[in-house]
Each structure stands twice: as structure tokens, then as C-alpha cells.
Amino acid sequence: MDYDVIIIGSGPAGLAAATLIAGKGGKVLLLDEQLRPGGQIYRNVENTSMNLRKILGSDYACGEALVKKMRQQSVDYIPGAVVWQVTEGREVGYSVNGKSSLVRAPWVIIATGATERPFPIPGWTLPGVMMAGAAQTLLKSSGLAADGAVFAGCGPLLYLVASQYLRAGVKIAALLDTGAKPNYLAALPYFSGALKRWDMLAKGMKWISDIRRSETRVIKRVSELRIEGKEEATGVSYRTYSGAAGRIETKNIFLHHGVVPNVNLAMAANVEHLWSDEQICWYPRVDSWGCTNVDGLLIAGDGAGISGGLAAEAAGRLAVLWCLKELGKIDPTECDSLARAQISALKHETRIRPFLDNWFKPPEPFRVPDGDTIVCRCEELTVKDISDVIDIGVAGPNQLKSFSRAGMGPCQGRYCGLTVQELIAKKTGRKMSDIGYYRLRPPIKPISLGEFAEMDAGPPANES
Amino acid sequence: MKAKARTADVVIVGGGIHGCSVALQLVRRGLKTIVLEKDHVARHASGVNAGGVRRLGRDLAEVPIAQASWELWQDMPGLVNDDCGYRSSRYLKVARNNKELQQARIRVRELHALGFKHEEVIDRETLNEFMPAVSEDCVGALHVEGDGAAQPFRTTIAFKRRAQDFGAVIEQGMPVTCLGRKGNNWLVRTPSGNFETPVIINTAGAWGGRIAEWLGDKIPLEAHAPMLAITERMCRFVDPVVGTLGDALSFKQLDNGTVLIGGGVRGVASLDNNSTKLDMAGLSRFLKTAQDVFPVMRNTNVVRMWAGIEGYTRDNLPVIGKGSESGVFHAFGFSAHGFQLAPAVGFTVSHLVMGETPNLPIKPFAVGRFHV
Ligand SMILES: Cc1cc2nc3c(=O)[nH]c(=O)nc-3n(C[C@H](O)[C@@H](O)[C@H](O)COP(=O)(O)OP(=O)(O)OC[C@H]3O[C@@H](n4cnc5c(N)ncnc54)[C@H](O)[C@@H]3O)c2cc1C
Ligand SMILES: Cc1cc2nc3c(=O)[nH]c(=O)nc-3n(C[C@H](O)[C@H](O)[C@H](O)COP(=O)(O)OP(=O)(O)OC[C@H]3O[C@@H](n4cnc5c(N)ncnc54)[C@H](O)[C@@H]3O)c2cc1C
Numbered sequence: 001m002d003y004d005v006i007i008i009g010s011g012p013a014g015l016a017a018a019t020l021i022a023g024k025g026g027k028v029l030l031l032d033e034q035l036r037p038g039g040q041i042y043r044n045v046e047n048t049s050m051n052l053r054k055i056l057g058s059d060y061a062c063g064e065a066l067v068k069k070m071r072q073q074s075v076d077y078i079p080g081a082v083v084w085q086v087t088e089g090r091e092v093g094y095s096v097n098g099k100s101s102l103v104r105a106p107w108v109i110i111a112t113g114a115t116e117r118p119f120p121i122p123g124w125t126l127p128g129v130m131m132a133g134a135a136q137t138l139l140k141s142s143g144l145a146a147d148g149a150v151f152a153g154c155g156p157l158l159y160l161v162a163s164q165y166l167r168a169g170v171k172i173a174a175l176l177d178t179g180a181k182p183n184y185l186a187a188l189p190y191f192s193g194a195l196k197r198w199d200m201l202a203k204g205m206k207w208i209s210d211i212r213r214s215e216t217r218v219i220k221r222v223s224e225l226r227i228e229g230k231e232e233a234t235g236v237s238y239r240t241y242s243g244a245a246g247r248i249e250t251k252n253i254f255l256h257h258g259v260v261p262n263v264n265l266a267m268a269a270n271v272e273h274l275w276s277d278e279q280i281c282w283y284p285r286v287d288s289w290g291c292t293n294v295d296g297l298l299i300a301g302d303g304a305g306i307s308g309g310l311a312a313e314a315a316g317r318l319a320v321l322w323c324l325k326e327l328g329k330i331d332p333t334e335c336d337s338l339a340r341a342q343i344s345a346l347k348h349e350t351r352i353r354p355f356l357d358n359w360f361k362p363p364e365p366f367r368v369p370d371g372d373t374i375v376c377r378c379e380e381l382t383v384k385d386i387s388d389v390i391d392i393g394v395a396g397p398n399q400l401k402s403f404s405r406a407g408m409g410p411c412q413g414r415y416c417g418l419t420v421q422e423l424i425a426k427k428t429g430r431k432m433s434d435i436g437y438y439r440l441r442p443p444i445k446p447i448s449l450g451e452f453a454e455m456d457a458g459p460p461a462n463e464s
Numbered sequence: 465m466k467a468k469a470r471t472a473d474v475v476i477v478g479g480g481i482h483g484c485s486v487a488l489q490l491v492r493r494g495l496k497t498i499v500l501e502k503d504h505v506a507r508h509a510s511g512v513n514a515g516g517v518r519r520l521g522r523d524l525a526e527v528p529i530a531q532a533s534w535e536l537w538q539d540m541p542g543l544v545n546d547d548c549g550y551r552s553s554r555y556l557k558v559a560r561n562n563k564e565l566q567q568a569r570i571r572v573r574e575l576h577a578l579g580f581k582h583e584e585v586i587d588r589e590t591l592n593e594f595m596p597a598v599s600e601d602c603v604g605a606l607h608v609e610g611d612g613a614a615q616p617f618r619t620t621i622a623f624k625r626r627a628q629d630f631g632a633v634i635e636q637g638m639p640v641t642c643l644g645r646k647g648n649n650w651l652v653r654t655p656s657g658n659f660e661t662p663v664i665i666n667t668a669g670a671w672g673g674r675i676a677e678w679l680g681d682k683i684p685l686e687a688h689a690p691m692l693a694i695t696e697r698m699c700r701f702v703d704p705v706v707g708t709l710g711d712a713l714s715f716k717q718l719d720n721g722t723v724l725i726g727g728g729v730r731g732v733a734s735l736d737n738n739s740t741k742l743d744m745a746g747l748s749r750f751l752k753t754a755q756d757v758f759p760v761m762r763n764t765n766v767v768r769m770w771a772g773i774e775g776y777t778r779d780n781l782p783v784i785g786k787g788s789e790s791g792v793f794h795a796f797g798f799s800a801h802g803f804q805l806a807p808a809v810g811f812t813v814s815h816l817v818m819g820e821t822p823n824l825p826i827k828p829f830a831v832g833r834f835h836v
């Protein structure tokens with residue numbers, strides 16, 4: 001099959017994009033590793049019970065319409081397809097049921113969304129500790145919610161998941177809020193802009209008040225966190241900026257400090273990335289359509305910069321409009337006029353971002369750990385291990401990787417990349433943007449050796 | 465006003481393992497030595513290779529220098545103050561048919577005639593004893609005791625640091641952009657300043673051909689990108705380093721249980737922007753060979769693949785020796801097997817620079833062999 005466009009990711013960005021392009025007669029392949037369409041925000045939305053929908057809220061349920069529209073179009077949608085590479089030549093490698101294939105198209109849109117920021121505190125790798133988004137994933141996909149958990153960190157998603165937990169009728173032992181005063185001051189100048197999205201602010205306030213009104217202990221201005229336990233988590237101890245300290249017994253701790261673009265596929269395809277000091281993350285350099293420096297490769301949705309589900313939809317449509325115009329399926333005037341609504345939707349959706357970015361900026365102690373805290377979980381390297389390597393003059397993420405294997409394991413640096421970068425910056429006094437990130441290589445997700453061996457890849461280009 | 469050129473007894477172009485090893489031996493002999501590296505030390509082949517420390521199966525012309533290097537590898541702490549993660553046990557190149565085994569026997573006879581007794585041919589039973597996980601299709605192997613592997617980045621950095629201990633100056637992020645005569649000296653230009661030196665050493669790896677041309681030697685060199693793949697951790701199932709006789713597969717299980725697989729198949733290298741492109745078809749081919757030799761690997765996950773830029777000569781032997789102009793020495797083009805040779809190459813080149821006769825036969829590596 002010859003496709004016009006391959007879209008990776010069936011979250012709001014990918015769904016909106018696939019639906020639009022198929023509607024205009026384009027041939028589209030939609031790949032997603034999940035077994036159901038919907039992405040992070042609308043995960044499993046076709047399949048959830050009425051009760052679970054009530055728990056997850058109306059923002060979640062409205063994803064069903066988006067999924068339905070995609071289903072009604074002739075989109076070649078392959079669920080359970082793990083994409084492990086996109087090349088500069090737009091060759092997409094993906095694996096379904098233990099079989100890998102390569103497919104190429106003139107246009108490829110990466111819509112792989114966001115991923116949770118690492119939260120390296122003492123004990124964060126113990127069983128029982130997970131990211132709040134991952135806890136939500138369990139809730140969405142199998143209705144599971146742990147009783148008596150502790151939520152720690154800050155950010156809208158943390159409060160959202162906590163309020164969903166409460167609606168599910170389980171108890172939350174405590175919410176340890178790491179929000180810090182300097183953030184509030186930094187966010188102040190953006191407050192009037194954020195007010196234009198009072199509806200979103202109100203939603204957030206509602207989550208917080210739901211938590212307040214419950215039996216949940218809320219501890220604010222937390223400055224230090226430590227997970228306790230040997231084989232598994234048994235509790236969490238904390239300290240606040242005002243000097244109060246305590247310990248809460250629990251087997252489940254959910255951490256969260258916001259989400260960052262999922263850059264692995266795009267970086268491995270040589271897409272140029274920029275550093276954001278505001279959001280403390282890398283994001284791909286894209287134009288207003290989502291085009292990158294790599295010909296024919298576009299990025300849409302939270303993978304291009306965190307803006308939320310509705311913005312992702314608009315961005316997905318914009319990316320597709322560009323492809324449709326280039327493919328000659330719509331003319332430039334139609335493209336521009338269709339784009340207008342998406343551009344203003346995008347603007348409307350992103351108004352609140354500067355305020356949120358500043359308010360919820362994860363404070364340094366939770367990004368830049370010290371001592372025996374594990375940084376690279378795959379290779380079990382601690383801050384001390386990493387610091388020792390920096391001390392002998394190995395002061396770039398790739399050098400450090402070659403020396404210590406940090407970031408070389410199965411997670412490909414997802415859990416340690418940003419932390420390693422910050423440790424180097426702190427120790428050497430250099431700017432984050434100058435330090436750079438790991439060079440990423442396929443497969444960006446582990447694939448079995450047998451699968452590679454048996455893949456139909458044609459003849460080798462260059463044999464010795 | 466333009467800054468004055470810095471001076472040195474020797475300027476080395478290229479901070480890979482060879483540049484650092486040569487620098488170490490020269491500073492130990494008391495020469496003021498500066499290494500100029502355009503990126504950072506160990507950025508290229510020297511830092512990302514498979515770490516194989518192998519004498520086994522080398523071209524006969526390379527056996528003496530490989531043997532000398534092997535002896536140096538036995539005491540890396542003495543040489544560079546670090547064990548470099550070097551582990552040795554056995555190295556095996558398995559034969560998958562009798563023809564390959566027969567050729568191996570002929571090779572061993574030739575080696576013995578030259579006085580090198582380290583290699584031998586082993587039969588299927590002995591092979592199975594050394595590696596129970598090996599496929600039944602393997603009929604025997606070429607075998608050596610004492611070869612092994614080290615950590616390439618760490619090793620190269622160890623050479624760099626040891627050279628610095630003795631006073632070598634290593635400048636990183638300093639590309640040499642032009643080389644020319646200034647009286648009896650060489651003038652070396654970089655964007656951050658010039659250098660003047662009577663002796664220039666070209667250890668620029670895959671870029672060595674370009675540097676050689678500036679120094680008056682035309683040496684055909686091709687750049688390729690040999691590829692590697694690494695798996696997730698597996699239970700220990702193989703101790704020796706393993707290769708194949710038919711194709712250039714190499715295979716080793718590291719201390720942490722991950723398995724590093726390299727093949728003779730190469731990706732595409734670009735000298736101008738330091739980049740490599742993987743060739744999925746080639747990778748698929750060599751992973752198939754790995755699976756054929758070790759069926760237990762079939763369900764193991766591959767977590768990462770990469771390639772490094774390496775220079776290849778026409779006869780796959782390095783260029784080591786004096787250039788045609790005075791004060792010029794070359795050591796580059798190691799054709800994907802130069803990591804093991806680095807300790808000995810450092811001594812050999814230092815002998816040449818000091819005007820001494822090297823104690824190893826290096827004629828086969830002579831610069832002039834490509835002249836018509
Ligand atoms: C764990 C988590 C939970 C979240 N929950 C919410 C929420 O409840 N409410 C909310 O407003 N926002 C939530 N967000 C924020 C989220 O980023 C939304 O803004 C929105 O889902 C973004 O839409 P998107 O289309 O850009 O990406 P996503 O919705 O994230 O969709 C990306 C899709 O790409 C797929 N994918 C990624 N990599 C690959 C690959 N290599 N191969 C194949 N498929 C791949 C994923 O399976 C996913 O379906 C969450 C984020 C995370 C990380
Ligand atoms: C994937 C792979 C696997 C391998 N496996 C093995 C193995 O198992 N065993 C083994 O023995 N060998 C192996 N090799 C070969 C080995 O890595 C090389 O032969 C060896 O590292 C070459 O070292 P070098 O110092 O000559 O080159 P390099 O490491 O390439 O160093 C040359 C340096 O010169 C610099 N340079 C170039 N031009 C300029 C300039 N104009 N100015 C300043 N600096 C410049 C470059 O930036 C580079 O850092 C492998 C190679 C690769 C790529």
C-alpha cells in the first residue's frame with residue numbers, strides 16, 4: 001500500500017489529523033502502540049464503563065466523539081504498533097505482535113505526545129512508587145485505584161488524578177505539594193493572560209477543592225521528599241520550607257512534576273531541538289504548521305511543546321493541512337482558510353500556558369538530586385557515580401554515557417536524560433542549552449533480536 | 465593584532481586513542497607535545513567501538529604488532545593508571561562449515577611457521593565445552609587464549625589523562641583547518657589560533673586521508689560506519705568473545721550481562737558533519753547471524769544500535785610511518801581493528817619520531833605502498 005501520510009500516535013493530535021486527511025481523500029496509515037485509540041488523555045475511551053467515565057470526568061468522555069470520527073473514515077489504523085524508528089528518509093519501522101516492518105511515505109507526522117518528567121528523589125525506584133500519570137493509566141485501562149496512596153509533587157495532572165481517585169471512592173493518605181513561593185511570584189505577570197481562560201482555572205480550583213474537602217491530608221510547601229523501604233516502598237518522609245517534618249506510612253506513592261515532550265523518535269530522526277529554560281525541557285523546532293528541519297517530517301501535539309489535548313487536535317489538523325496542500329489535494333487558498341480556525345483555537349488553548357509553566361515549575365531539589373539517589377535506573381547509577389565521572393573531565397551527556405553507560409539501557413534515557421544534563425550544568429556552571437542531550441538511536445523502544453533478524457529489509461547497502 | 469603562533473616539539477592532529485597513545489609516549493620522552501582534536505577526545509571510533517582486544521585472525525602482517533600490543537594490554541594500570549575495564553579469557557571465531565575450518569587450519573600452520581603459536585583450531589566438542597550455548601551448526605573454531613575486550617571510551621580517556629599527567633597539552637574543540645610549511649617548520653592553523661612545530665603527526669582516523677594530503681601524501685582512504693547493536697541484560701551464557709570466520713561478526717557478553725554485537729556490515733559515514741546513518745538491512749543481516757550462532761538470543765531485546773566513523777585503506781592495513789616530507793608521521797586508517805593496536809602504535813611512532821629504529825616490522829604499513 002502506498003500511503004500519502006503516516007501518522008504516529010492516536011492521541012487527539014493524531015486522531016484529528018488522520019480524520020481530516022482521510023476526509024480529503026488522502027491515504028493514511030495511523031500507528032499507535034496502545035491497543036485502543038485515544039492517546040494519554042482519552043486512553044481506552046471507547047471501552048470504559050459509565051461508572052468509570054463519571055470518575056474520569058466529562059473532559060475525558062468527550063474524546064469518544066473524536067475517536068468515532070476517525071473510525072468512520074477510511075483510515076488504516078494499526079493498534080499495538082510500536083514505532084521504533086523514523087529516519088530522515090521517512091522510513092518508519094514498527095512492530096506488531098512480534099513482527100517488524102518498514103514503511104515509507106512522502107509525509108510523516110509524529111504525534112507521540114508527552115511523557116512524565118523524571119522525579120529523582122531517594123527511593124524513587126522502589127516497587128510501589130510510580131508516576132501519577134502511570135497510576136492514572138491503570139485507572140483508565142483497568143479501573144484500578146490503590147487505597148491509601150500518597151500523591152507528591154505539583155502540576156495540574158497531579159490534582160486531576162488525585163480528584164479522579166477520590167471520585168473512584170478510594171482514600172488518599174496525603175498530598176504532599178511541592179509548590180514553592182518563588183514560582184507564584186514568577187507566575188504573577190501572566191495571571192491576566194490566564195484569566196482569559198478562567199474556565200480552565202476554575203477546573204483546576206475544583207480539583208483542589210475536591211481534595212481539600214476530602215479526608216486527604218494536604219501538606220504544602222514541601223521542600224524535601226524521601227521514599228522509605230528496603231525491598232519496596234513502606235512510607236514517605238518529608239520536610240517543608242518552614243522546617244516541619246513528618247513521615248507517612250504507605251505502600252503506594254505517586255509522583256508528578258509535569259510532562260515534557262516525548263522527544264526520542266524525533267531526536268533519533270535528526271530533528272533539531274531547542275532548549276526551553278521556562279519549561280526545563282527540549283522541544284523540536286517546528287514552524288506554525290509543525291514542519292521540522294527534516295523534509296517531509298512534521299510534529300504535532302504535546303510532542304512539539306506542552307499545550308494540552310484540545311491544542312493537540314488543532315495542531316494535528318494544521319500539520320495535515322500542510323501535507324494536503326503539498327500533495328495537491330487542497331489548493332493554497334483552501335488551506336489558508338481552513339487553517340485560520342485551527343490557528344485561533346491553538347491560540348485560545350495556549351493562553352494559560354505561561355502562567356501554568358511558571359506556577360508549576362518543578363523546584364530544583366526535585367530535579368537535581370544528590371548523594372546516593374539513583375539517577376539512571378537501567379544501570380543503577382547514583383548521583384555520586386555520575387559526579388565522579390564529571391570530575392575527571394567527562395562533561396557532556398554523550399561522553400558520560402560512553403563512560404558510565406548512563407542512558408544506554410532499555411529506557412534510552414527517558415528516566416535520566418534531563419537529570420544527567422542538570423547535574424552536568426550544576427557541576428560545571430554551564431548553561432543547560434550548551435550541554436545538549438543524549439544522541440538518540442534506534443530502536444527507540446526495545447525490539448527482540450529475532451524480530452530484527454527476520455524483518456524484510458531488503459539487501460544491505462554496504463557490505464565489507 | 466594577531467596572536468603569536470604557539471610552539472611545540474610535536475603537534476598531533478586527532479585525539480582518538482592513537483593520538484593520545486602517541487602523545488603519552490612522546491611526553492614521556494620529554495617532548496613538548498600538543499594534541500589538537502576537533503571535537504572531544506574519544507568522540508569517534510575510539511570511543512564507540514566494540515572494545516575487542518583481539519590478536520586472533522589478524523592479517524599476518526599485523527600479527528607482530530598485535531602481539532606486542534597484547535603484551536602491553538596485560539598491564540594497563542602500569543601503562544595508563546587504569547585497568548580500562550580490560551577482561552581477557554578466550555576469543556573464538558566459529559566455523560559454520562568444514563571449508564571454513566579447513567582454511568583456519570591452513571592459517572594456523574602459516575602462523576606457526578612464522579613463530580607465532582597463540583592460535584589453534586578446536587573441534588566441535590571443545591567448542592561446545594567452551595560455549596554450551598553455541599548452535600549445533602558450528603563445526604569448530606579458530607581459538608586463542610588470552611584475548612578479550614575492554615571499555616573503549618574509558619580506555620581512550622585513560623590514555624588522554626595519562627598523557628596529561630606527563631605534561632601533554634590536549635586541546636579539544638580545535639579543528640586543524642590548514643597545514644603548511646614555514647621554513648623548516650610546519651604551521652598548523654585552527655580557528656582559535658596557530659601552532660608552529662617541527663614535527664607533525666597525523667592520527668586523524670577516518671579524516672587521516674585529508675590531513676595526509678595537506679602534508680603532501682596522497683593515500684586512498686574510504687570512510688565507512690561499522691555498526692553495533694547492544695541487548696538488554698541476559699543471564700550469563702557466554703564467556704569468550706566470539707566471532708565468525710565467514711562474515712565479520714563479533715559478539716561479547718559484557719560484565720553487566722548485556723551482549724554487544726558487531727558485524728561486518730556498515731552504515732554510511734559523513735566526514736563533513738560527523739554523522740553516521742544506520743543501514744537497517746545490514747543490521748538485520750548481522751543480527752540474523754548472531755541468532756544463528758546463539759539461538760538463545762532470539763527473544764532478547766535489542767535496546768540500542770549505533771555506528772562509528774572509521775577510515776579504511778585498500779588493503780585494510782593501517783598507514784604507520786614517515787611521510788614523504790620531513791617532520792611528518794602518520795598513524796591512521798586502522799580499518800576497523802585499531803583499538804587493540806593503540807598501546808604498541810604509541811611506542812612505535814615515538815621510536816620513529818626520536819629517530820630510532822622501531823623494534824617491530826612496520827614495512828607493510830608504509831605510506832609509500834600506495835604510490836604507483
Ligand atoms: C501519562 C499521561 C497522562 C495524561 N493524562 C491527561 C489527562 O488525563 N488529561 C489531560 O488533559 N491531559 C493529560 N495528559 C497530557 C497529554 O499530553 C494531553 O495533553 C494530550 O493527551 C496530548 O495529546 P497528543 O495527541 O499530543 O498526545 P497523546 O495523547 O499523548 O498521544 C500520543 C500517542 O502516541 C502513542 N505513542 C507514543 N510513542 C509511540 C511509539 N514509539 N510508537 C507507537 N505509538 C506511540 C501513545 O501510545 C499515544 O497514544 C497526560 C499525559 C501523560 C504523559
Ligand atoms: C563500530 C566500530 C567497532 C570497532 N570495533 C573494534 C574492535 O572491537 N577492536 C578493535 O581493535 N578495533 C575496533 N574498531 C576500530 C577502532 O575503533 C579504530 O581503529 C580506532 O579507534 C582508530 O583510532 P584513531 O585514533 O585512529 O581514530 P579516531 O578515534 O577516529 O580519532 C581520530 C580523531 O581525529 C579527529 N580529527 C579528524 N580531523 C581533524 C582535524 N582536522 N583537526 C583536529 N582533529 C581532527 C577526529 O575528530 C577524531 O576524534 C571499531 C571501530 C568501529 C567504528
